[in-house]
Amino acid sequence: MDIINYITRQSHKPLIVIPVILMVLSLLYLGVFGLNEGIDLKGGTMVTLDVNPSTTSNQITDNIEKTLGVSDVKTSIDGSTATVEIPVDINQVTFEQKFSNQYNILSFKSVGALLTDASITQIIYALVFAFVFMAATVFFVFRDIVPSAAIILSAICNLSIAVGGMSLFGIPLSVASVGALLMLIGYGVDTDILLTTRLLKRKEGSLDDRAENACRTGLTMTITALSAMVVLFLVVIIFIPAASVLEEISAVLIMGLLSDLLSTWLMNLGILKWHAERGGKH
The missing domain is CATH 3.30.70.3400 (Alpha-Beta Plaits)
Structure with a gap:
């Protein structure tokens, strides 16, 4: 059976559970083992x-x-x-x-440490504001609180799994990896909005048909970006191992894009299908 067809026509409950479990495990691992800071952050x-x-x-x-x-x-x-x-x-x-x-x-x-504790606190505030602003924008477009909450939850899940992977594989929190995490937020929101628009705004076809169409488009985008990052990572570690910045960026983006596949096309899809079916929007 076509995996995309299977995912998009699956019950919403198992779709939501899988990434949530991975997010919880990632946060537990991060809480136990922590995350190293790069030399450019702590000096x-x-x-x-x-x-x-x-x-x-x-x-x-x-x-x-x-x-x-x-x-x-x-x-x-x-x-x-x-x-x-x-x-x-x-x-x-x-x-x-x-x-x-x-x-x-x-x-x-x-x-010297590039970022002080006060700077890191300001970055956290900026991230919180970014999430709130994204949710407000989605709410303004769709006039619905559930898609807004789903996008925020999906982005949090995406970042949690990516940061947990950084801890697991020993990738330090540095200026490069912070930049990669910020890129993941933007990319993850793009795919979430694509899914939300196809499911809730369009009326052609059944709900499952619209979900399948969005999934095929989104997976093509993500797999293309993922392939580019894998090639970059391999080129760096084989030919230019001294380019640690590129290695960190590509490694974080690889983990983030993989987690985006789960957070968008399992969890967010499951939430939106449940919401559409409950609200009679299919």
Whole structure:
């Protein structure tokens, strides 16, 4: 059976339950294990080293962590150049004394925290305002509270699963990953509005037919974007491993687009089908 046909004609209850369970599990995992902050958010030390091409990033990381007594050191190597991110401030003289006989130190700089606690609080307020504004816009267009609430719930589910995936795979919260999460909000709302418009505004065909039409269009959009991000991620880790910013952005977007498939085409679809059937709009 066509999977799209099966999903769009399925009872709304199992459609809603699956992403909700994943969202709860993601939040539980995030609550237990937390989310690391990148060096650009909490500050630290960044060092560029000239190393033997046969040296691996794990060897450099283990050596620096053991020698300095620190943890969560991140190393990326491009040819004979290694970029090391140390999540604490290290005195340059101390570092040179300990490692100058092992590595040729090309550059050494302390990185100040880009965002203070007050800035992060303002970002949270901005996100809350964005959600409220999106809900108000949808309510203005559809004159219905349920689609507005469904879009907010879908966006929260999408972000929760994506951030839970970041915690699971060790992707730090950085300027790059925050930007990727903001992009996910916009993309997720696009697909949600597409679904809501097709289901509640259009009258041609049955409710299931309209849902199937929206699903085919939306899945084409998401799979196209997902394919591009997978290609970008593979290109970065294979050919330009030093481009950690691109790696983080593509990884977060991959997880976010996968979670958007669930939050939009299972949960939001289930809520809107239930609402349309209950209100006699099918």
